[in-house]
Amino acid sequence: MKWFKVGLHLVIVIVSVILCEQIIANSLSNQQNKKDYAELNHIKYGLLNVDEWKRHITVILDEEINRLSLSIKNEKELRKQIAVLLKTLIVEIDKRIKKEHSGSTVGRLKQAMMNTFIDMEAIKKGVPAYADAIIKELTKSTTRDQIKALLNEKLQQYSSQTFNQLDTSKINSILLRTGVGDIESAKVKLNQAIAVKHNLLVKESVGLILLSVILFSLSGFSRQPLTPFRYTLLIVSLLLLLVTGVTTPAIDLEAKISKMSFVLLGHPISFENQVMYFQSKSILDVFWIMITHADLQMKFVGILLITFSIIFPLFKIVSTMGYYFNYRGARENPIIKFFVLKSGKWSMADVMVVAIFMAYIGFNGIIDNQFVTLSASTQQLELLTTNGTTLQPGYYLFLTYTILALFLTEFLTRRPLKES
Numbered sequence: 001m002k003w004f005k006v007g008l009h010l011v012i013v014i015v016s017v018i019l020c021e022q023i024i025a026n027s028l029s030n031q032q033n034k035k036d037y038a039e040l041n042h043i044k045y046g047l048l049n050v051d052e053w054k055r056h057i058t059v060i061l062d063e064e065i066n067r068l069s070l071s072i073k074n075e076k077e078l079r080k081q082i083a084v085l086l087k088t089l090i091v092e093i094d095k096r097i098k099k100e101h102s103g104s105t106v107g108r109l110k111q112a113m114m115n116t117f118i119d120m121e122a123i124k125k126g127v128p129a130y131a132d133a134i135i136k137e138l139t140k141s142t143t144r145d146q147i148k149a150l151l152n153e154k155l156q157q158y159s160s161q162t163f164n165q166l167d168t169s170k171i172n173s174i175l176l177r178t179g180v181g182d183i184e185s186a187k188v189k190l191n192q193a194i195a196v197k198h199n200l201l202v203k204e205s206v207g208l209i210l211l212s213v214i215l216f217s218l219s220g221f222s223r224q225p226l227t228p229f230r231y232t233l234l235i236v237s238l239l240l241l242l243v244t245g246v247t248t249p250a251i252d253l254e255a256k257i258s259k260m261s262f263v264l265l266g267h268p269i270s271f272e273n274q275v276m277y278f279q280s281k282s283i284l285d286v287f288w289i290m291i292t293h294a295d296l297q298m299k300f301v302g303i304l305l306i307t308f309s310i311i312f313p314l315f316k317i318v319s320t321m322g323y324y325f326n327y328r329g330a331r332e333n334p335i336i337k338f339f340v341l342k343s344g345k346w347s348m349a350d351v352m353v354v355a356i357f358m359a360y361i362g363f364n365g366i367i368d369n370q371f372v373t374l375s376a377s378t379q380q381l382e383l384l385t386t387n388g389t390t391l392q393p394g395y396y397l398f399l400t401y402t403i404l405a406l407f408l409t410e411f412l413t414r415r416p417l418k419e420s
Helices: 004-042 050-066 072-101 105-117 120-125 127-138 141-161 169-178 183-221 228-247 283-291 296-325 334-346 348-374 393-414
Strands: 251-263 267-281 381-387
Touching: 004 169, 004 183, 004 228, 004 381, 004 393, 050 141, 050 251, 050 267, 072 120, 072 127, 120 141, 169 183, 183 228, 183 393, 228 283, 228 296, 228 393, 251 296, 267 283, 283 296, 296 334, 296 393
Parallel strands: none
Antiparallel strands: 251 267, 251 381
């Protein structure tokens, strides 16, 4: 029975080590996939991209030009407008000629002859016939095709002159990593990979947590004092949880416009999955951002972060080891006694867990509050927003470490080994 328990403990720890390695590898891979997917869907490439709007508008105008035709109602209106323009043109021409002829004797002579042989009123009376002739010419298929060709040429000219100088180096890198040739294919591939990796990470994280809980439960339910073998395995289990907890993403922050659609000139325009903000960070990621920041206050906060989340917990683990083995009278050392017996009240790991959770609640509330005013749904516009802020496996792994570390302290204080 003893060897069975020893074998069971060893199997649990070995499987935990394998799961730890898999969780870290899959988390880092999925973190990159999420960043790439968010970059491809960023609002700067879609809703706020001049080229994207140009593409939509060019297609709409091209279709409208190709559908260009005159209805009976439009012909009547156009005939009236042409008639008015012709009358105005005749009057302006008559005034201009008279003005030019009034400056010289020869000019006045020419004007007198024109007044004799040309009846301007008769010309004006022929305006409706002129308008009919123009309309007849416009309605010819050849004329209509020429007008469409001219409009399409101008549309392409203006379209080529309208562009946005956008840096696409990140997109090119993502396409290279995914091994596809276009953005839509990359989105599909990344989305599928994210879903598969996420499900795998959840199973692996739950497995690691359950194995750690089982290992601690076997020691907790036993009435025997902790043996060096069991104690060492508990320490290894805590270290595995701590390592995975600080190196894997603990929180994802995402704010995006799920769908924005409206109708322009009778044509529907739609933008989907427009990411406005996305961050997927582990505790180590946040520390690196802060420590490399130019602001000294940010560096100081980064040092506090790494101290409370990694250095302090490691000191506590080392202290419990010294206390357990009573290395050089460690049980009487005030620093060791503080970390082992009293640091539970000042557990900085606990503070980190609460801080991450409060950050999750805070960001969640802020994004939801802002999206309430942004979301809209009318006959002209449909706007759907999504808050994708979520806690990730790294948070739960770090939380499990924090709780089980407290139990380890209880095991030591309730059943200390007798000194030899």
